[in-house]
Amino acid sequence: MDDFFFSLVLAGISVGAVYALVALGLNLTFWTTRALNFGQGSLMMLCAMLTVHLAAQGLALLLAVLGALFIIGGLGIFIERFAVRPALKGAGSMGWVVSTLGFGIFLQGVAAKWFGAQAVAFPDILFSAQDYVSVFGQYVSLQYLVVLLVAVALILLLELFVRKTVWGQAVHAVSLDPELAGVQGIPVRRIILGSFIASSLLAGVAGLLIAQIGGTVDPAFGFDLVLLGFVAAVFGGMGSSVGALVGGLVVGLTSKLVGGYISTAAEHAIAFALLMAMLALRPQGLFGRIEVSKA
Amino acid sequence: MTALRAPLSRIVANPWAQAGLALLLLLGCYGLSSGTVQILSFVLIGIIFAQSINLLTGLAGQISLGHAGFFGIGAYGAGILAKTHGLDVALGVPCAMLLAAAAGWLLSFPAGRVKDVYLAMMTLGFGMIFFEVVREWSGLTGGTMGLPGVPSPTLRTLRILGVKLDGTAYFQLLLAITALVLLLMRNLTQSRIGRAFFAIHTGEVGAGSIGIPPGSTKRLAYALSGALAGLAGGLYAHLVGYLGPESFGLTRSIEVLVMAIVGGLGSIAGQVLSVTLFTFLPERLQVFAEYQFIVYGLILTFSLVVLPRGIGGLLLEPARFIRPRALRAAAALPAALPPAEGGGVLEVTGVTMRFGGLVALNDVSLTLAPGRITALIGPNGSGKSTLVNVISGLYRPSAGRVVFAGHDITGLADHQVAAARVVRTFQDPRLVPHFTVRENLLLGAHRLQRHSALAALLGLPAAIEDEARHLATIEAVMALTNLTEVADRVMATLPYGTRRMAEVGRALLAHPLAVLLDEPAAGLSEAEMERLAQVIRDMKAMGLAILLIEHHMDFLDDLVDDVVVLDSGRVIYRGDIAGMRCDREVIAAYLGTEETVDA
Numbered sequence: 001m002d003d004f005f006f007s008l009v010l011a012g013i014s015v016g017a018v019y020a021l022v023a024l025g026l027n028l029t030f031w032t033t034r035a036l037n038f039g040q041g042s043l044m045m046l047c048a049m050l051t052v053h054l055a056a057q058g059l060a061l062l063l064a065v066l067g068a069l070f071i072i073g074g075l076g077i078f079i080e081r082f083a084v085r086p087a088l089k090g091a092g093s094m095g096w097v098v099s100t101l102g103f104g105i106f107l108q109g110v111a112a113k114w115f116g117a118q119a120v121a122f123p124d125i126l127f128s129a130q131d132y133v134s135v136f137g138q139y140v141s142l143q144y145l146v147v148l149l150v151a152v153a154l155i156l157l158l159e160l161f162v163r164k165t166v167w168g169q170a171v172h173a174v175s176l177d178p179e180l181a182g183v184q185g186i187p188v189r190r191i192i193l194g195s196f197i198a199s200s201l202l203a204g205v206a207g208l209l210i211a212q213i214g215g216t217v218d219p220a221f222g223f224d225l226v227l228l229g230f231v232a233a234v235f236g237g238m239g240s241s242v243g244a245l246v247g248g249l250v251v252g253l254t255s256k257l258v259g260g261y262i263s264t265a266a267e268h269a270i271a272f273a274l275l276m277a278m279l280a281l282r283p284q285g286l287f288g289r290i291e292v293s294k295a
Numbered sequence: 296m297t298a299l300r301a302p303l304s305r306i307v308a309n310p311w312a313q314a315g316l317a318l319l320l321l322l323g324c325y326g327l328s329s330g331t332v333q334i335l336s337f338v339l340i341g342i343i344f345a346q347s348i349n350l351l352t353g354l355a356g357q358i359s360l361g362h363a364g365f366f367g368i369g370a371y372g373a374g375i376l377a378k379t380h381g382l383d384v385a386l387g388v389p390c391a392m393l394l395a396a397a398a399g400w401l402l403s404f405p406a407g408r409v410k411d412v413y414l415a416m417m418t419l420g421f422g423m424i425f426f427e428v429v430r431e432w433s434g435l436t437g438g439t440m441g442l443p444g445v446p447s448p449t450l451r452t453l454r455i456l457g458v459k460l461d462g463t464a465y466f467q468l469l470l471a472i473t474a475l476v477l478l479l480m481r482n483l484t485q486s487r488i489g490r491a492f493f494a495i496h497t498g499e500v501g502a503g504s505i506g507i508p509p510g511s512t513k514r515l516a517y518a519l520s521g522a523l524a525g526l527a528g529g530l531y532a533h534l535v536g537y538l539g540p541e542s543f544g545l546t547r548s549i550e551v552l553v554m555a556i557v558g559g560l561g562s563i564a565g566q567v568l569s570v571t572l573f574t575f576l577p578e579r580l581q582v583f584a585e586y587q588f589i590v591y592g593l594i595l596t597f598s599l600v601v602l603p604r605g606i607g608g609l610l611l612e613p614a615r616f617i618r619p620r621a622l623r624a625a626a627a628l629p630a631a632l633p634p635a636e637g638g639g640v641l642e643v644t645g646v647t648m649r650f651g652g653l654v655a656l657n658d659v660s661l662t663l664a665p666g667r668i669t670a671l672i673g674p675n676g677s678g679k680s681t682l683v684n685v686i687s688g689l690y691r692p693s694a695g696r697v698v699f700a701g702h703d704i705t706g707l708a709d710h711q712v713a714a715a716r717v718v719r720t721f722q723d724p725r726l727v728p729h730f731t732v733r734e735n736l737l738l739g740a741h742r743l744q745r746h747s748a749l750a751a752l753l754g755l756p757a758a759i760e761d762e763a764r765h766l767a768t769i770e771a772v773m774a775l776t777n778l779t780e781v782a783d784r785v786m787a788t789l790p791y792g793t794r795r796m797a798e799v800g801r802a803l804l805a806h807p808l809a810v811l812l813d814e815p816a817a818g819l820s821e822a823e824m825e826r827l828a829q830v831i832r833d834m835k836a837m838g839l840a841i842l843l844i845e846h847h848m849d850f851l852d853d854l855v856d857d858v859v860v861l862d863s864g865r866v867i868y869r870g871d872i873a874g875m876r877c878d879r880e881v882i883a884a885y886l887g888t889e890e891t892v893d894a
Contacts, residue, residue, distance in 0.1 A: 036412055086600045094358050095599050097415045098556060101360075102595020105549065109588025223545075227423065230416055238412075269427035272420040279417045280405030 008260040009253065014144035016252020017151040018210055022229025023236065023244035024154060025202035030239050031175040032195040035084050035096045039104020041226030042111070043200050044207030047072045048217040049111055051208060052120050061123060069204050076200030079103055080193050112219040119218035122211040147209045151248070154202070155241045162241075171195065175239070224268070228255075231275040237288025246286060250274075304612040307564045317474050324463050332466050333449075333534075334578055339469040340531050341570040343476050345555045346563065347523035350480070352552075353560030354489055355516035356496025357406070358415050361422025362551055365521045367429060367543030368395040369528025371436055374445040374538050384446065384455045388529035392522050399521020403514040422548050430540040439540060447536030469530060476523065479752050480563050483519075485618045486751035486758065487744045492516055493616070493727050494738055501725025504687060505805050506713035506742030515748075553591050556598055558605050562614065565607020572606075613785075616734045617766070621759050625766030632771045635837040638665030638808035639700020641686070641717065646695030648681055648864075655681045657864040658695070663809055663840040668831060670851050670872070671844045673861035674884060679844045680722065682861070683811045686842075687719040688712035699809060714742055718807035722814050724798040728787035732778050732797050733769060735786055739804030740765040769804060775833060776800040777826050792823040799830060809840040816850050828854055860884070 022044070026036050037043075047068045054064035083103045087095030131142040162168035173181040174191050182188045210225060211217040232251045236243025251271050259267035278285060306312050324332050344366060351357050372391030376382040382390070406417050429436045436442055446452040448462040460468065483489045491512050494502035499509040532538055550573075558569030577587060602609060641663040648656040656678045663669050671679050684690045686697050688709035697705045704715050726735045744765065750758040773779045776796045781789055786797065795815055802810055812831070816824050824847075831854060834841060845851055851858075851872060858875050860868035862884040868875055875881050 034412075038415075082600075083596055094352070094356075097358060097360075097412065098552070099596050099599060101549070102592045102597075104592070106589055106592025106596060109586065109590075109592050112588065113586070227419070231420075234413070234416060263431070265427070265431035269424050269431075272423045272427070275420040276405055276417055276424070279409050279413055279420075283409050283413055 004260065008256045010140055010144070012253035012256035013249060014141075014147060014213075014252070015256065016232075016249035017144075017148040017245075018206065018213075018225065018248070019228045019232040019251050020245045020248025021147070021151045021154065021202065021206040021209070022226055023233035023248055024151070024158065024241060025199045025206065026226075026229060026233045027239055027241065027244055028158075028195045028199040028202065029084075030233075031171055032178075032192045033084060033088060035088065036100070036230075037079060037084075037104075037196075037199060037203075038097060038101040038226075039079070039083075039107060040199075040203045040229070041222030041224075042104040042107035043072055043075060043203040044210065044222035044225065045217060045219060046075070046107055046111055047204035047207040048122060048211035048221065049115050049120070049219070051211075052122060052217065053115060055123055061125060065125065065208065068208075069201055072200050072204040073197045075107075076197040077193060079200070080196035084196070108219050108223075115219070117219055119216040119221075122215055122217050125208065125212055141213070143209075143213045147213065150205070150209060151245065155245050158241050167191075228268075228271055231271050234275055234285055235278050237285030240285070240287035243285055243287035300610065300612050303610055307611060313474075317470060320470055321467055324466050329462050332462050334574060336462070336466045336469050336534050338571050338574045339466070339473040340527050340534065341551075341554065341574055342473055342567050343530070344524055344527035344551050345558060345566040345570050346476060346480050347520045347527065348551055348555040349558075349560060349563065349566050350483070350492075350523060351516055351520035352555065353562075354484065354492040354496065355513060355520075356492075357513065357516065358411075359418040359520075359548070360415050360545075360552070361418040361420070361425070361548055362520075362524055363543045363545070363547035364422045364425035365395045365399060365524035366528040366531070366547060366551075367425055368398050368521075369525030370532040370538055370543065371429065371442065371528075372525065373529030374442050374532040375435065377446050377533070378442065378444055384453065384533060388526065388533070391529040391532075392525040395525020395528065396518045396522035399517035399519075399524075400514055402521075403517035406517065407510055407513045419545075422545060426540060426544050429543060436538075436540070441537055441539035443537045445532050445536050445538060447533050449534075450536045452536075453533055465534065469534075472526070472530070476526070477563060477567070482618075482752050482754050484561075484563070484614060485616055486754075487741055487746075487762075488515065488748060488751055490616050490727075490730075490734065490738055491741055493730065494741075497727045498725050500689065500709070501721070502738075503689075503709035504713060504719050504721070504725065505739050505801060506710045506718075507738070508708070508710040549591070549595075553595055556605060557594060557602070559602075559607030559609075560605065562605060562607025562611065564611055565605050568606050568610075613729060616730060617737060618754060618759065618762065620754070621762035621766060624759055624763035625770070628763055628767035630767050630770035630774065632775065633768060633803065633806045633837070636808070638838050638840050639716075640664055641700075641809045641840050641842075642696075642698045643682070643686065644696045644698070646682070646685055646692045646697065648678070648685055648690060649693045655864050656685065656692070659861070659864070659866055660695075661859050661866065661869070663842055665808070665840045666835055666838045667856040668835055668841045668843055668854060669857045669859060670855040671842055671859050671861065672846065672851070676863075677861040677884075678864040679861055680813055681864075683719055683813050683842070683844065686712070686717065686811060710742075713805060713807075716806065716808040717811070718802045718805045718809070719811040720795075720798045720802050720813055720815060722817065724791075724794040726786050726794060726798060726801070729785060731783050731785055732773070732789070732793075732800075733766070733782045735797055736769045736772060736778075736801050736804050737762075737765060739801035740768065742805060765804070769800075772800045772803050775803075776830055792819045795819060796823070796827065796830075799827070803834070807839060809842070810834060811842045811844075813844050814846070815843070816845055816847050824850055 025040060030036055050068035050071055051064045054067050055061050083099040084096050087099050132139040133142060162171060170186045170191055173186055174188050178188050207222060228251060232247035233244055235250055236247025255267040255271045258270045348362055351359055369391045372394045373387045376387035376390055377384055402421055406414055409417055430439055448460055448465045453460045453465060491507045494507050495509055495512050503509055554569045554573050555566060559565035643661050646656055646659045659682060673679055685692045688707050691706045699715055699717050702715060704712055744761055746758040746761040773782055778797060778800060781793060786794060799815060816827055855872060858872050859866055860875060860881050867880045867884060868878050
């Protein structure tokens with residue numbers, strides 16, 4: 001195996017893990033409301049931005065991270081309450097696609113106004129960019145490994161949560177039929193709210209990890225990532241955790257390999273081509289279930 | 296606001312006012328600075344672009360997050376044809392428009408298969424791919440360096456058919472084109488095509504049941520929308536003279552969506568107002584430009600809550616969907632019911648329907664004869680509606696055949712079954728809620744309307760006559776179904792019983808030979824039920840084969856000729872209604888058997 005190929009595969013797996021994390025966050029709200037937060041990218045950006053600025057105020061780095069995550073969780077509540085809940089009352093998905101997208105743009109605008117449009121350096125939280133381990137004679141950035149590990153760990157945890165815990169079962173019940181779940185005494189409202197908070201936190205964590213890898217963060221950061229997260233989620237099948245991981249890796253690997261062997265320019269285009277092909281041929285994705293609707 | 300709506304709507308709809316405004320702009324632009332004329336030109340192009348979203352999302356209900364793609368295809372198409380190939384603008388822009396229409400038509404194939412969020416993502420993907428392709432295909436598009444030197448008035452290089460155009464002249468040309476687009480859009484919403492778009496928007500199942508094919512209707516919507524966006528793009532290219540990929544990214548797609556939503560999806564005049572507002576505000580208010588992203592974001596977040604129908608919905612009365620000229624022509628025609636024709640026999644043979652492991656229908660056979668009413672009864676969950684869904688083409692049966700008038704209609708799509716003249720109604724009426732009763736009934740006649748799309752768009756006599764003929768039939772059907780009084784009331788404001796009756800009336804408009812009525816009497820008052828019974832008898836007299844699902848035994852008693860009883864997906868009784876009442880198996884199905892009580 002030549003080194004070039006190997007390094008492409010490594011890079012593909014690493015970015016794939018990031019996409020998987022983003023897809024996982026999207027899945028969470030999809031479970032409970034069939035809605036996705038199109039502004040997820042802005043949450044990623046804001047979490048990283050806030051961390052930088054809280055740290056710049058002299059806060060200890062860990063506290064800055066916690067503070068940023070706290071605010072992002074609060075925004076999750078806001079999004080559910082003001083962007084998604086009113087829109088779900090209407091028919092179709094037009095409402096929340098537009099309102100969550102709008103909120104994302106709003107956050108991006110606020111960040112640009114407040115923090116400036118320039119990229120700012122992101123501090124090292126766990127490892128610096130210079131930390132490497134050697135795998136098969138290749139240097140692999142520890143940060144990439146952390147992202148991969150975090151993604152896999154979160155996916156396992158989520159699967160365990162949904163399968164083994166009472167609350168997980170409740171989430172499952174809400175995803176199948178919120179009305180029926182409500183009649184059976186499941187606090188539907190709280191579960192939906194919880195899913196938005198968790199989804200936002202996941203976006204925040206993903207934002208931190210990616211900002212850590214890239215080293216900088218700017219207001220437009222996150223937008224492309226969340227688009228590729230969508231591609232991963234759709235490819236693996238909306239709502240499936242394993243699908244999110246597989247989808248993320250497939251998208252990451254394909255785009256890096258195409259980028260390496262054909263043209264870096266085609267990296268993104270190939271991902272979106274994958275998305276459209278999958279939607280056209282198998283809208284439920286690799287691991288998704290077909291939604292049966294009664295006529 | 297409500298008091299303002301009526302006079303405002305009258306002014307906006309007044310052809311003299313429209314012509315006056317156009318004339319004012321046409322002549323007034325000589326007195327304006329070239330900068331203002333330039334901004335006004337952007338407004339006009341924005342209006343055409345917003346109408347393109349309005350058509351696809353507002354009318355046909357298909358969300359698009361990648362409309363900048365079509366706009367870009369038009370712009371680069373026109374730019375490259377004019378600059379690189381030296382084609383005349385009068386030819387280049389229409390070519391670019393066709394190119395964008397073709398792109399829309401192609402996109403509709405994958406996009407037509409998905410809905411909601413998946414559609415949002417697919418269109419997003421389309422927009423992103425276009426953006427990436429433009430950026431990277433430097434040989435054709437100039438890549439990130441852009442494509443400078445497209446013939447334009449700012450460069451003083453714009454010539455159309457040999458005539459040199461300056462900024463003002465180009466504005467006047469844009470004005471004429473925009474006026475034409477708005478006129479055609481108005482005609483479209485008041486034509487069979489526009490109404491079909493709204494029907495698809497409301498629900499594909501309901502549309503299919505009266506023979507409106509969702510697939511080809513959506514393809515037309517995508518192609519037309521692509522054409523409009525392409526036109527806007529082509530005109531834009533010749534206005535600015537320089538094309539860079541950044542002008543055709545996601546921001547542009549979102550911007551036009553914001554304008555269309557704020558204007559009010561479905562409202563043509565609303566789009567005009569909204570585009571004007573959004574183009575002038577950033578120019579005139581520096582503050583607005585500075586906070587543009589924040590403002591756009593806030594508008595998108597809250598518009599659907601605060602202003603659900605946009606500026607158009609706030610200031611103007613809702614549009615109507617039949618041309619007044621067709622209504623006037625119809626008034627002169629005699630009201631006549633659809634002609635009675637001998638119908639065909641509908642034969643269901645050995646139909647089995649499995650959903651995974653569940654057998655919903657097990658070897659069901661029945662025959663509907665012309666001029667006979669067959670009741671299909673059975674406990675809840677016995678498979679009655681499933682059978683109607685199989686016959687009407689919503690489900691493809693696992694086994695068995697459905698034959699109508701000698702033609703095998705097994706497994707045909709729902710709109711094809713309707714075209715074979717087997718028409719159904721639903722347990723919950725599937726009508727277009729913001730259409731009036733008359734407009735909903737006219738949808739029933741959609742599959743019989745034969746005038747060309749061009750005639751519909753231009754409002755040619757062929758279209759008017761065709762519409763008038765069906766409107767006259769509607770008059771008779773409304774008299775039959777007791778809907779005349781509420782003919783021009785919007786469906787959503789009417790009581791449930793009236794809506795059910797309207798759905799039956801709409802089915803009649805499709806000139807069926809067999810009708811399948813799924814619990815038409817559920818939720819009706821005593822008086823409404825009597826009326827319905829009379830309508831069903833009239834349909835019988837017209838020679839239709841009728842299948843009637845109903846629980847109401849009193850309602851069925853003196854109405855039906857044959858009875859078929861289903862239980863757990865099997866036919867357990869076939870015969871007349873008196874015999875059914877003492878059939879042991881039927882009694883057991885409804886009340887349980889004595890053995891189970893003993894045991």
